[in-house]
Each structure stands twice: as C-alpha cells, then as structure tokens.
Amino acid sequence: DQQVKQNSPSLSVQEGRISILNCDYTNSMFDYFLWYKKYPAEGPTFLISISSIKDKNEDGRFTVFLNKSAKHLSLHIVPSQPGDSAVYFCAASAKGGSEKLVFGKGTKLTVNP
Amino acid sequence: GAGVSQSPSNKVTEKGKDVELRCDPISGHTALYWYRQRLGQGLEFLIYFQGNSAPDKSGLPSDRFSAERTGESVSTLTIQRTQQEDSAVYLCASSLNGWGGKNEAFFGQGTRLTVV
Numbered sequence: 121d122q123q124v125k126q127n128s129p130s131l132s133v134q135e136g137r138i139s140i141l142n143c144d145y146t147n148s149m150f151d152y153f154l155w156y157k158k159y160p161a162e163g164p165t166f167l168i169s170i171s172s173i174k175d176k177n178e179d180g181r182f183t184v185f186l187n188k189s190a191k192h193l194s195l196h197i198v199p200s201q202p203g204d205s206a207v208y209f210c211a212a213s214a215k216g217g218s219e220k221l222v223f224g225k226g227t228k229l230t231v232n233p
Numbered sequence: 234g235a236g237v238s239q240s241p242s243n244k245v246t247e248k249g250k251d252v253e254l255r256c257d258p259i260s261g262h263t264a265l266y267w268y269r270q271r272l273g274q275g276l277e278f279l280i281y282f283q284g285n286s287a288p289d290k291s292g293l294p295s296d297r298f299s300a301e302r303t304g305e306s307v308s309t310l311t312i313q314r315t316q317q318e319d320s321a322v323y324l325c326a327s328s329l330n331g332w333g334g335k336n337e338a339f340f341g342q343g344t345r346l347t348v349v
C-alpha cells in the first residue's frame with residue numbers, strides 16, 4: 121500500500137526553466153511533508169518541508185505547495201540548473217512530523233544545459 | 234567525522250550467509266533510523282531508535298532482520314540467512330531529537346548489499 125506516490129519516475133527540463141515535481145498521498149493523518157534530494161552514491165539530503173497549516177513554503181529557488189483537499193503537494197524549482205539533476209523524494213509524517221517518515225519512490229530530474 | 238558514516242559501502246555475500254551493517258550517527262543525535270531502497274523503489278522504513286525508548290521495529294520485513302544500538306552511538310543491522318530479495322541499498326540516518334518539525338534527518342551514504 122503506497123501511502124506516498126510519485127507517479128512520474130523521471131522528468132527532463134531545460135536549464136533556466138521551471139521544474140515541477142509532484143507527489144500525492146493517501147493517509148489523511150499526514151500533516152508534515154518534506155522533500156529530499158539524492159545524488160548517485162550519496163544519501164538523501166533534506167531540501168525543504170511544509171506543515172499542513174501552510175499551503176506554501178519558499179526557500180530560494182525552491183517552493184513547495186500543499187493542497188490538502190487534493191492530498192497533493194508539488195516542488196517547484198525556478199530557475200532549474202544542471203546541478204539540480206538528482207532523484208527527488210517526497211516524504212510525509214503524521215502528528216506534526218513526530219512519526220516516522222514515509223517516502224515515495226522518487227522522481228529523477230534531469231536538467232539539460 | 235561530521236556526518237553519518239556507514240560501513241561497508243559495498244557488500245557482496247552468498248545466499249544463506251549472515252551480514253552485519255554498521256552505522257555511526259552524528260555525535261549527539263539521539264534518534265537513529267534504518268531504511269532500505271531496493272532497485273526502482275522508494276525508501277522503505279526498517280527500524281527507529283530514539284534515546285532509551287523501545288525501538289520501533291515495525292518496518293523489519295522478517296525475523297531474519299535485527300538491529301541494535303549501543304546507547305546513543307553505533308548501530309548495527311544484522312541480516313541472517315540472506316536471500317536475494319535482501320539485495321538493496323541500506324541507509325542509516327540520524328537526527329537530533331527524533332522526528333518532528335525541523336528535526337532534519339541526516340543520511341549516510343548507504344551500504345549497497347548484493348546477495349548472489
């Protein structure tokens with residue numbers, strides 16, 4: 121039972137354009153959401169998070185949007201850079217983030233120069 | 234070191250053998266987690282240690298899997314009688330105070346286990 125779903129296994133965009141990575145969840149108890157970024161042969165690194173009391177959180181080129189009614193969140197990267205090429209994992213947690221993280225399968229982003 | 238350290242980085246073992254994977258968390262981090270990632274899959278939760286609390290073992294896939302943690306330091310994940318489906322990257326992470334808000338989890342580079 122996949123509680124966190126990233127339906128696009130891969131995404132390719134041109135440098136300078138916007139990258140939009142999507143994530144859907146099924147567990148209505150999830151109230152804290154995170155994005156992790158992973159380069160090959162490295163562990164995932166935290167990128168940005170959002171609490172369910174917000175619908176948007178911005179950090180530099182990265183913005184996460186949360187639509188609670190649709191159980192959907194997205195990560196926007198603007199402008200995209202070749203160094204952003206990596207696998208991006210969406211993760212969710214319940215009880216204000218105090219429960220274990222449940223991860224999606226990841227989306228491989230390729231930013232072409 | 235400053236980050237989470239895992240060893241070995243790669244391990245090839247024969248089916249039926251036991252393996253031990255090691256994780257050195259960031260000093261001072263009370264919470265430690267093990268995840269695994271099989272090919273083409275997401276990160277699968279295995280086990281969670283938080284301070285002196287009983288570990289959350291709800292993610293361990295079978296009784297062949299076990300993990301220990303000595304105080305708030307090193308953890309070992311043991312897989313007995315390995316099977317080919319155990320082949321995966323095993324990731325360890327630690328955080329200052331467990332899950333919760335901005336308690337960011339820092340991951341190690343992982344141990345790639347191949348069972349032949």
